[in-house]
Structures are given as structure tokens and as C-alpha cells.
Amino acid sequence: MKQHLITDIKTNKNILGCYFMTVQNLGKFAKQIYLKGRNEMEKTGNPIMKAHSSEVEPEMFRVLTPDGEIIETIDGKIDKSLMLKMYESMLLLRTFDRKSINLQRQGRIGTYAPFEGQEASQAGSALALAAGDWMFPTYRDHGAAIIHGQELYRVFLYWMAHFDGSICPEGKRLLPPSVPIATQMLHAVGTAWASKIKGEKNVSIAYFGDGATSEGDFHEALNFAGVYKTPTIFFCQNNGYAISVPFEKQSASKTISQRAAAYDIHGVRVDGNDIFAVWMTVKEAVERALKGEGPTLIEAITFRYGAHTTADNPNIYRDQDEISTFWRENRDPITRLRKYLNKEGHWNEEQEELVLKQFNELIDAHLKKAEGYPKSDPLEMFNHVYAEESWHLKEQKQELNQFLKKGGKK
Amino acid sequence: MEVGTTIFTIQEENDVSVPDTGISEEENQVGQSGDVKVNPEHITTKQHHQAVRALATPFVRQMAREMKIDIEKVKGSGPAGRITESDLKQFKENNSFTRENAKQHDDKTVQEMAPMKDAVLAKGLENEREERIPLKGIRKKIAEHMVKSVSTIPHVTHVDELEMDRLKEFKNQLKVYSDDKDIKLTFLPFFIKAIVIALKEFKTLNASLDERTNEIILKNYYHIGIATNTTEGLIVPVIKHADQKTIFQLADEIRQLAAKAREGKLSIDQITGSTFTISNVGPIGGCTRPRSLTIRKRPY
């Protein structure tokens, strides 16, 4: 039925239609939705933000339209230097992401999880944090981690499967990417709780996706944070798909942010491709948290242009070209900020070229560092299992060492 | 019944054919002394063969090592013949007793046991004597073959007795002629003749099974294998076309083949292709013994 719908929509040249598609929607219904969306787009110049779920786009907070227009006041909040920092951050992340995919294709790094399209969500949220705030990213949030202070070569090392890829800079509170979905949200509750107990002015932010909102830990985290009013920011990047499963199959909830109401915590739905809106939303959440007003659940609507990982083929589960093209052309986070900056005279082609050149050089330098980084010693696997090495690990380490010394091979 | 099944056995003291089987007969050889020449290289004197390896806990084994006792020589008094700590102690006591007597032991025996004389003396136990010979070569093949045969082919054993007086009388009558031809006439050629006659009547006894095609192959030729003991173990030389040979011819051929078998000079052709095998426990007495059947890689 889904396939049928796509055909139906395609023959109607219904680009938007594919985002409204649900298994339940029949062609006729999809067409109605499409027309509704097109009308709205024609009316407001903004396409419905609907990559994801219900037919009627719920409200969301937006500051910068896709056309580069400011529709909320940013005075006293976002100045020129911050805007440029935001722009350059997104540019750096995109360059890094594309480079990483190439490196994976060349076999120089392992399986990689790209985030292109989500730069505003990741950079915007990370830029709103203080240096001492706790960050709990997932495997797709190295963009946020980089902005929060993770070094590029360490990110490369992580995807090269080097132990030292999970280490963060000294003094940072940046945890390694969480692989089990939603589990890290509870850690962010715990660290924030401890901050609160100790009277430290820090928040904890947990990153997760729309799929994570089905996990028990998501609910337990929101609930715990609500009960103890922890200074936690739950930052959900709703990119519409948990690998292949669209959000409408994930939940009957219209939005993710509405779940906040159930736990009586603050919830915000924000345009995740609008870095101004993301930054302002997170900033406000930080302020609320530090005032003792508790956690915030933020749902940032965004889209990953590429595959789930380099091992994934999105053509199997969505009309990849069409949907990606739509988002790139109509909703790209970098494009819209560039439009605004160009209009304001804050940015031009020469600057762009110069910065891109610098970024490429920077990334290459870090890649070189990562590739030249001392390889993991096999014996390193025995370290850090416990603070103090126990007898059995000592012996097993010795056993492997002896084996290697005698010329034993893996 | 299948090829190789015992139909009857022959009892006579000086028959040419000697017992088959791989292992247990050696014990008899040793017991017989004199007649049977024992090759010291191949000697096996298994005094107690109820277990392949002594049963003992790791602790008792370690204790034996420390006491310099070969645990394989110790008789176990524990459950299932397990060797206990006290067995070791007992053994140690006996050991020192026999060691003193060892010097007076029969020289001839010692000489026969020359290759392992030292070991035997060191062990110092004449009544617990044993030694080890690696299981390899023909002996190993025989062992494997027999195990495989017994485990893969359903075996049937039928035992019967028959009145031999008239045959004996007939044999004595023929002795005049055989002596003339310098042929040592035994009962075996008569049995070969009798078997061939029987096989012609009961064709399925002169047959083999082709497992590949699930066909029984009935054979209209009669190649009779004669199980022959050699120092290397059991060899089965084959008398081809036994149905076309006379009693004297058969007797002569048996003698030649048996001699060649002992000298190890048989050709492949002379030990393959039997359609029926006779073995004879006559020389060692007894009535019957279970037999194992032959597995052939392909039907003849």
C-alpha cells in the first residue's frame, strides 16, 4: 500500500505527499494533505514541517524561516559574533561529516553514523551550554560533542575503533556515545541530580532520537527528572526515522514534546533546522534548570539527509532522493542562515571559501593525527576493567603477553 | 548368513591353520612357549588386561609418581578396580620383596625378555609383568578393522557339532597317497570342499552386499579365505577357484600360502578377493568363537 501511495503521489507530482504518507493514508487522503500543505506553503512560504507524523503540522518554535527571515526577536540574545560562530560551527560539522563518509568508503574508518542535515540541532544546542555542563551524546551526536569540546581526531579515533576515541578532553564532562538507546537519559538525570545536591551551576543534556522515545528508559528518565526537578535537558532530534521505522509507527502521539505534559515537566517543540530557535530554546531550558525549575524536554524537528549508518541503505525504506532533495532545498539549516547572513551583510563568498579551506585543513590535520596515533596495544584491553587490576585479569594479560612474545598471532 | 560367518569349527591338534585374531592370541603364544617362536620385538605379555589404563584419581597418580611406582602395574582394590592410596603402599611393600628375588630368576626368561629386561627388573615384579608395544601397522589395521566390522555389521553366530569319525577314516585312507606326493593332509581341504558344495546350493552365503545400490551380489566363483596367524597378526590368504581344485591341490596350496604368510611374502592378489572365509581354532582347543565379518570397500 505504501508503494502504491508513492506512485499515486508521484503521478500527482506531489513532493510533499511522501512526508504525509502513513500506512493508513490512502491516496485520496494523501492528496488532500498535500493540497493542504501546498496551500500553506504558498500562503506562508513555509512548507509544513511534516517529515514525520500526523497530517496537521503541530506548532513549533521558529525564529529563522527557511527563506532567511527573522520572525521572532533575537535582540539581546543572539549577536553577530554568535551568529557567525553558529554558522561556522555548522559548516565545520558538515565538512567533517562528509569527510567521514568518504573515509569510511575508503576503508580508513569503520562503520560511521552520519548526521548531515542535523547540524543546527547539534551545534545550536551545544553552543547554548556552558563549558562545565554534562553532555550525554549518542553515536550520531559527535557534532554536538565536537562543539562542546571534543577534539576531531578523537572522533576519528572512535570510528576507527580505537580505545582513546572515547576519551574527552581533560576536565570536560563529555561522556562517550551511548549505544543502547535512551539509556544515557537516566545518566543525565543522575549527574544533574548530583549537581543540584552539590549546588553546582551546571546542567546535564542528553541527546536522543525519536526512536528512543519508545524505550522505557525515556519515560523513566522524564519521570525521575520530574520528581527530583533535576537540571536536565532532554534533547530529542526527531529526524522522522528510527533507522527505517517512521515516527508514526513509533507512537500514536502527535508530538514528542507533548509527552512532557504527562510528567508535568516543560516541553518544547522547535524547528531543529533553525539554529536560532534551537539555541534559544536550549538556552532558556538551561536558565530554567539553573533557577531550579527542573528539566525540559525539547523536540527538535530535523532530518538526516543520509543513511542511518554507512552500513544502511535508506532506499529500502523511504524515497531517499526525493525526501532528501526536499529537505536540502527547502529546509537546510546552513542555507537558511547563510541567506540571512548574506542579507545582513555579515557573510560573503570569499569568507565562505576561506573558512571552508581552513576547515578542510583542520580536519586533515586531525585525520593525520588520528591515523598516526599509536595503535592500540592488544594488552591495553585488560586495562581499566577495574580501578585496581584483579588477579584473573593480571594472569590473562600475562597469558596473552606470553603468547604474543612467542610470536603468536591473532 | 553373510560372508565370513562361522558355520563350524575344526578341532585337531596339528592342523596347518592357526588361530586368527589380532590381540588376544599373543597371550596364548607366550603361554605355549617352545613350539611358537616368539619374536622379542613383538612380544606382548598382558598379564592383566581388564583395563586399558589404570584407574586412579589425579591425587593417587601423583602419589605414584612421587613413589616412583608405575601405576599401570598396580592392582586396584577400590570400586571398579580403582587404585587407592593403600594399594600403592601395599605395592611398595611387595615390590621391595620381589626385588630381592629377582636376581635368582630364570636366565632364559630374562634373555627372552632382553629388550625390556631392565625395565622389567626395575619394576621388579615377575608376577605383574607387562610391557608396552605401540599399536601400529598391520596390527593396528586389524584392530580397527575388527572394531569397525563388529560395530557396523550385524553378526550372527551359529554353533553346531558334527560326527567326524568317517571323515577321519577317509583321511587316513588318503594318507597313503598324500605321503606319496609329500603332502601333509589335514582336515582343512575337506572342509573347503564341503563348503564349496554347500555354497553352490546356498548361493546367498557366497555373496556380498553392495550398500551403494542396495543389491546383494551372488558369486558363482569360490575363493576361500584361510585365516592364518602370523607374527604380524591375522592374514587371510585366499585360495582362488577352490571348487576347481582337488583335495591334494588344496592341501598343497594351503601349505604354500601359510608358509608365505609367515614369511610375509604374500602378494596383494593372494590376500584379496575371498568370497568366504574359514578360520580354525583347532590347534588351541575349544569349540567355537564368535567371528567378525569383512567389510569391503567395494563389492568384488
Next chain:
Amino acid sequence: MMGKNLTMLQAITEALDQMLGNDDRVMILGEDIGVNGGVFRSTEGLYEKYGNDRVVDTPLAESGIIGSAIGLALNGMLPIVEIQFLAFIYPGFEQLVSHAARMRYRTRGQFGVPLVIRTPYGAGIRGPELHSESVETFFAHTPGLKVVAPSNPYDAKGLLISALEDPDPVIFWNRLNCIGLLRKKFPTKCTEYQSVKQKWSRRKRSDHFCMGAMLREALNATKKIEAEKGWKCEVVDLRTLYPLDRDTIVQSIKKTGRALIVHEAHKTAGLGAEIISIINDEALIYLKAPIKRVTGFDVPVPPFTIEDHYLPTVDRVKQGIVETISF
């Protein structure tokens, strides 16, 4: 040493009390542990003494409790989590094995999780379904975790304090039907327990290992055996289940040459198998008899009307000893 009698339960409460009193970073999290004082009353009086922020009644969500406790531990707190019954730990299993156990390893020592999970285990209290589990192997199979199971009040207090002092996550078991166990002459200060880490107490007799509360069955059985047959047995109480105290196991085997292992957990792939394997590696030549196991059977713990038949009873242990020694 003070001449004070304490039950297992009182020993635990006293340890918790002292730890809360000694260190502001210590906090206790669990279901019904506050006003109610715990379903086994092991936190009785602590809520009143230390307040809601230190003795925390949590929402009923084990993953939530353990997960947020990991966060607390990451950020400098020393959380002690009470899980009401061992079988209720499963929702938090992922947090334990995927995060608590791996955090130090993943961050190459940058972040540790000094967390204590305290949970009663075992059958014998006539509990309803899933209140009687003994599944230490799940956790003893997880690098990065430590598992301790005291058999008596003295060890319970000592091990609990040691567990809290340990920079890594420790799972602390106390057997349900042992909480009333008494011990006389009980020391009252934490400092007297410092040496118990990863050691086992050992009784001066022969041949057998047991875990946690199985000590009682083991001692009773050996007592009877001695009376009936005059055989003396050494009983080794495995206080630390992971990592195991190999040296003590091996020493005992070298002395006796025989072993009977008693645990109430299921037999297959139980910790007994691991102990046998250690003996095999280290002391095979000392063995005079096969090592027997008297354990719970490989079935879900049955309803309490027949749970005694599931458990290693004194008689089963006795029979095991007889078989081992008369081998």
C-alpha cells in the same frame, strides 16, 4: 570489640547508618526505603535521621533507579541502591551491564561508577513468585562488576562498607532467610572492617565451598557428619563471588583433596562450575575424588510449598559429603 548482638539486618542498617553519617556523598535510593524503612526494614530510622535527600524513595522503576544512580556516581556521589528482591533487578540489568560495568573501561579510567547495588536473594522465606531467585552468575559473568555475598552479620557489615569504598560497581547480596542471623560480640566501628575486601572467612575444617547463606546448611551438615562418622570438614565461605578468591580455594583443595560445592543457584553454568574449573587449572593433581555440586536444580524456583526440595538442604549436603569422601 563491643559485646553487641546484631542480626544480619541490623548489621546492614548499622553499616548504612555509619556510612551516611561519615560521608555526605553517600545516599540511598530504592523503593519503599524511606518512610517505610524498606520492605525488609533494612533502612529503618535512616529516613528520619538523614532526610528525604539522603534516603530517597524513588519511583517504582529499577532501570530508572540504577540509571540515575550511575549518573549520581559519575558526578561524585556515592549511591547505594536497594533493589527489593533480586528478580526485580532485571529491568535495570541493561544499566548495570551496559553502563555501570563498562563506564570506566570505555572512558579509559576517566569516569568511574562507584555504585553499590544491594539486594536480597534466595528462597526459603515462603515468598511469592520471583521473590526467591539466586542468579549471581549473570553478574559474575560481567567484567567490570564485583559481586559479594556475605553469610553472616559481621561479614555483611564489613563487605557493605568495603563495597561502598570500592571505586567500581559492586553488587551486594544478602540472603533473605538470613536476615535474622545473630552474631555476638559485634564491633561497632566501620574501621574494624577494612580488611575484608575480597577475602573469605574460613573455618578450620575440611573440604567444602559454599556461598552466602548456604554456609548455614554447610555448617549444619558438616557438624552432623562429624558427629555421625567422625569426618572433619573444612568449610570455605565464598564471600566474594566475582572476582573469586582463587588462592583460598586452591589452598583448601591442596589440604583436603576433595571438594563439595554448595550453592542455591541453578546448577548448569552456576558459579560452582567456575570453581571446579579453577581447581582443575590449579590443583588437579591433588584431587582424590570428583568434585560434587549440591545446588538448586535447573528449574525456575518452584512455588514455596515445594521450594525446600529445590534448595540444597542439610541432608542433601550431608549426602554430598558422604559421596565425596567415600569415593
